[in-house]
Amino acid sequence: MKTLKFGGTSLANAEKFIQVSSIIIKKFKNDQVSIVLSAPATITNKLEKSIKKCIKKIKNPVDELIYIKNFFLKLIKDIHKSYNQYPLETIYKKINKKFHKLHDIFDKIKLLKKCNQNIQAQIISTGEIISVILMKELLKTKGYSITEINPITSIVATNDYLNAIVKIEKSKKIFKKINISKKNIILMPGFIAGNQAGELVLLGRNGSDYSAAVLSVCMNSEVCEIWTDVNGIYTVDPNIILTAKIISEITYREASALSWLGAKVIHPFSIKPLKSNNIPCIIKNTNNPNYPGTIIRNKKIDRSSVVQGITYIKKIVLIKIFGTKNFNINNITYKILQCLSSNNIITYLFNNSIAENTVSFYIKKNFLIITQKKIENTLQLELDKKLLKPIFTLKGFSIISIIGSNIKKYYSSILKKICLIVQSFNTKIFSISQNVPDISLSIVLKDKKIIPIIEKIHNLIIHNIKLINIFLIGVGGVGKELLKIFSNQYYILEKKSIQLNINLIANSKNYILNKNTIDLNTWENRLNQSKKFFNLDKVLTFPKKYGLINPILIDCTASQNISNQYSYILKSGFHIITANKKSNASIFSKYLQVRETAKIYKKKFFYETHVGAGLPIIHNLKNLLDSGDKLIKFQGILSGSMSYIFGQLDHGNTLSESVQKAQKLGFTEPNPKDDLIGTDVARKLLILAREAGYKLELSDIKVEKILPDSFKEIRNKKIFLSKLKKLNNLFFEKVKKAKNEKKVLRFIGTIEKNGACSVTIHAVKKNSPLYHIKNGENIFVFYTKYYNPIPLILRGYGAGNIVTASGIFSDLLRIIL
Template identity: 65%
Template sequence: MKTLKFGGTSLANAKKFIQVSSIIINKVKNDQIAVVLSAPANITNQLENIIKKCIFKHSIPTKILITIKKFFLKLIKNIYILNNQYPKEKITEKITIQYKKINHLLYQIQSLDKCPDKIYAEIICVGEILSIHIMKALLVTLGYNVTVLNPIKLILANSNYINATVDIDKSKKRFQKLNICKKNIILMPGFIAGNESNELVVLGRNGSDYSATILSICTNSHTCEIWTDVNGIYTSDPNIISTAQSLSEITYQEALELSYFGAKVIHPSSIKPLQYHNIPCIIKNTNNPNHPGTLINNNNKNNNDIIKGITYLNNIILIKIYSTKNFNIEKISHKIFKYLYNNNISIYLLNQSLSINTISFYVQENHLLNIKKKLEKIFNKEIQKKLLEPIIQIKNLSIISIIGNNIKKYNINIIKKICLSLEKFNNKILEVSYNTSNISLSIVLNSINIINIVKNIHDFILNKTISINIFLIGIGGVGSELLKIILKQQKQLKKKFIQLKINVIANSKKYIINKQEVNLNEWKNEFTISDKIFNLEKILILAKKYGYLYPILIDCTASKYIANKYNKIIKSGFHIITANKKSNSDLLSNYVSIRKTANKYNKKFFYETHVGAGLPVINNLKNLIKSGDRLIKFQGILSGSMSYIFGQLDNGTTISEATKKAKKLGFTEPNPKDDLSGIDVARKLLILAREFGYSIELSDITIEQILPKSFETIDNKKIFLSQLKHLNNQFIQKVNHAARKNKVLRFVGTIENSGLCSVKIKSVNNNNPLYHIKNGENIFVFYTKYYQPIPLILRGYGAGNKVTASGIFSDLLRIIL
């Protein structure tokens, strides 16, 4: 014998009923089958709603009642369309009988001006009764013999009409008297039982799982299968957490903890009886019947030290009751638990301390019950006599639970990771609790951003993968090259449990976004058709909205507007990697402010490419300073474009042609005027000087003017390049003058020990390290306390899209590795 239970989502429409009948028929081939059916999805909720409206509005909600009737009539009509042998008229009569029954009961509620529990129970189980009528007719039509069991006569429960508990032993004795043909399919409505007086009672919400458990035990089934709309039990709710994974096998105790703390696949009351009678339970998917699902059993083999899932409960209230020193809190604890039990209120994380005379516990908020007021009424005398303090109630809490064998082994790591997630969302742990069986660890926190927190904790602990969410602004040469590098390196980083995800790609006009990640093979097409207008404020909100734990904004623009927003970007939760020199070469106050903000919010602010593109200048310089070194003198060629241009002058190329070549090769700034004006080198020199601790402004740097004043008003790039030819002869004369002295011209940045900075054309001989620098190379010559008389020299290509993009990627690796 095997027992199957199908939930409401498995019976939501005609096609689903047909699908379930196919699963039943397939199972009959190997076993005798007993089947428990729930009401179709949302029917029980609608029936409850009818009762509430009837009480509060003092009238029968006919519209809702007709809607329910129409649903069932449409359902059987559609079954008939799929199977013209189906007895539609006969089942229509059954539906009409139940419709009239509900109507009659509603009149009783209206006349009484309340709904007795007995009537409540009779109304809300109608969905289950009709599911059985519909399925029996379908199976009979398909040629199978069906026996329908009456749970009111067979399943003995107590007299709690709406939350009954079953006496399984006595019920089993009743089942033993049955004589059902082994070829028959057994059907039984879920949710329903009977008391000693043969009155209908129901087993509480999700009671159909409980019915399946009882039927499995009473029929000596070797397996109980719970059929739902997911592939078993997951590590977390798959409807909310896309990375949740289905579990192949868990223990009863793990399943009990998962369900008790919020997992919705199977109800806690259903697991204990199965565990006691050692009946394996399999959670299966009606929409994917060939999937093996999740097996729940007592097998602990290969199950040690594995975390199985993360659950959460919302709308949690803390109740705290203090007594005075002269009153023992134990005297009232039984009254508290009696009240909670009678009202079907589950309690979580009970804490009773005799030393400080207090009881505290957590409950889920019930809008129909004000628990604090009810308890104050129960203990009114004790409060009046000041034996008890006024009851404390704290709302808007959540409980997150980590479930798995030997959970305490992981507690330090788990708590660290949880704290990191909570810090990101400005939340904190209010209480930590372990259960006695060492299966679960629970934390209590405020309900702020709870879903995003659960997502992050899940990925941290279960996936062991860190997701890095990148927002890229600027998709010119450097930004585009960076995307190519990221695409190429994603697989390698996945091996180290790091997922690089590009979520936003933007330029100054528009952007594209993908909550999961942008497809880097298709981003250009996506971007072309995007109609999202660039709005930095909207973009910054997304990191918090989607719960990204490691959002990084990469600025590949030359935009002063973006650079001026760095403080806001950091405050919005982002690390920053920037190729935009305007941030570090702005006013000293802004330079200092960005660093203060980054330190305050514990965010990285990396800008290696500001000075030497892909060369590790900034990082090495910082390490020097940390080691106690100090600058004596610096000189260098800080611009790849000027390195290339002046190298071309050595070969006899004119200044105008050399500049055009440099721009074509991607060496120059977007506007070459920035290079030839010396302002780009000055910015880099300013950054170096500030890194060494000199408090200077850009205006403090002496720049030798290469360009005549007439060039200052030229902003158009094409006009600027065309006007450069007027400087050709001037530069030819300078080059020839240097050559006669066996020297070459180089565009050099210098920092003196005093902090004096200058950018100028210098003639250098072949003994100078700068002599051989050309073709886009950069060189940085540091004379320091540690490096003299032989200086520290960093040399390499310092310009070009690929080199700069690789420098940005190096900064990215420094954040994530």
């Protein structure tokens, strides 16, 4: 025996009814089936609204009833078009009789201006009863015999007309007396049961799931199938989060938690009878019947995922009851729980705080008035005696819940991620609770931004996606190459569950922003057309406005102004990756301040490209020092442009020719004078010395002059290159002298054991590691406690836009990974 329940969306029209009949017949060929049917989609809601409108005299309910009646009449006519033997007249008479009775009931409601719950139950169960009438005749038309079960006489429930609880054992005894042929398909309307007096009662909204669970137990079914319009249970509501995933298997305990905490998975009361009788439940899709769906069962599931699903409840209200100093709130806690239970008021996150002497819980907003009234009536004596303060309520909250069997083990790490996400939206968590111990974690926060927060939690925890938000300032040569790397590496990173979003691209004047990601195929045109003047303060507020949890500012400028604000940027929640050497080469107190700020705010501050472009110089030096090594001496060629220029001098080129070639190849700064005065090398040397622990200023670095003082005032690049020719002979003689000594000239940075730093033109012998360095190569020679007398040597291209961009990308990977 299998029990199948078909929901309202599965019975929304004639085509769906016929589709469901085919599924029933296919299942029946293999095993006997018992079927529970809901009302077609929206019918129950319309009947409920009709009652409210009738009482309030907002609208004549006859119009609503005519609409519902016409819906069913059209449905049977459409079925008849496909099956001309379908007994149209017989069904029409039954529907007509049913609606004639409804009209009489509504006339009485109109007259009395009220509708008792027993009458309300009779009205809103109409859809389920008609569904069975239609399906019964359709299956009979197809040649099958039907046994129809009347739930009013067969399923015994409590006296609550709208939210009755089934008495399983009593119902089982009744079913044992029912004689059902194994050749028959069993049909029963969902949502309906009967009380001890034989009156129709309802099992709560969406109670057809509950009916199916009860029928499964009473018929000793081996499985209960819930057929709906989705492929199964999802990790989150797929209507709001497009990246929701199907859950193939889930425990009853997890499914129950999801249901109680807001997910439209299965009626919460359905779980207990199925679980108690060890009947697995499968959630199936009527539109995709061959899809395996989601199976719910008792069996412990061996899986690596920590979290099974995320659910939420919007528009909830906090109710808080305060005891006075002379009254212990524990004295009335049971009284409150009994009041809530007897009135079928569903609460969330119930909490009895001894420290605060309070009882608090959350309810759905539409239950506020009735809940407040019932609680006040229950506690009237205590309120009159001033033992309790007036009942406190606060609206506008939502609950987000994370469900999974492994949550207890990873509670701290999950909560840390959730807090990070909520904080990124500039929102606060109002309350944290484990509503269902061991398998759930719930947070309460304001309704605002609830869906984007859920999406971020889902991506970070379910998909384990690492979200990276890039704010790029500076799109010269290096910035452009970096964007090319981003474009090329995007899908490679995506396969590693890393989502790279470019949220800002800016130059010195304008910027473009996008809360999702900027299209890297069109960014240049958009930036050129942008009329937004760059404003750092506005940019720094962007992550909290849109909940960007991992913003990284990448500075590809040479701006002193930007580098001066690094501490402010770090405080605003950004990591920083910089190719701008001015921050690390500024005054020592500023150098320390940035690092201290990064440490306090737990942000990364990376600057690998400051010394060796794409070469991992700083990272390796730090690793050495962290392992207990100590720098004894350093020598190196730290400038790719000067490496190229001095290499050209080796080949007999003049100084001016060598500089012009280096400029054409992109090795030099925009104005080559900046390379030749040695300041760039001095900055790099200063950064290395500081990393080694020396407290130095830029003025402490001794730089040998290449250019005479007369060159200082020259700002025009063309004039500078023209005047540079005057130094050709001087350098020709220097090169000639070095050659005669079997040496070559190199522009070398040195750090001595005592921390003395110098940048000099030096003639080196052939056995020196620096001898062969030219054509833009850099070399870094570290003599340390561990690497001595043979030094640690790092060598490679240290100049050029591509290698610098790759160095920045390497820093980015260090933050991500």
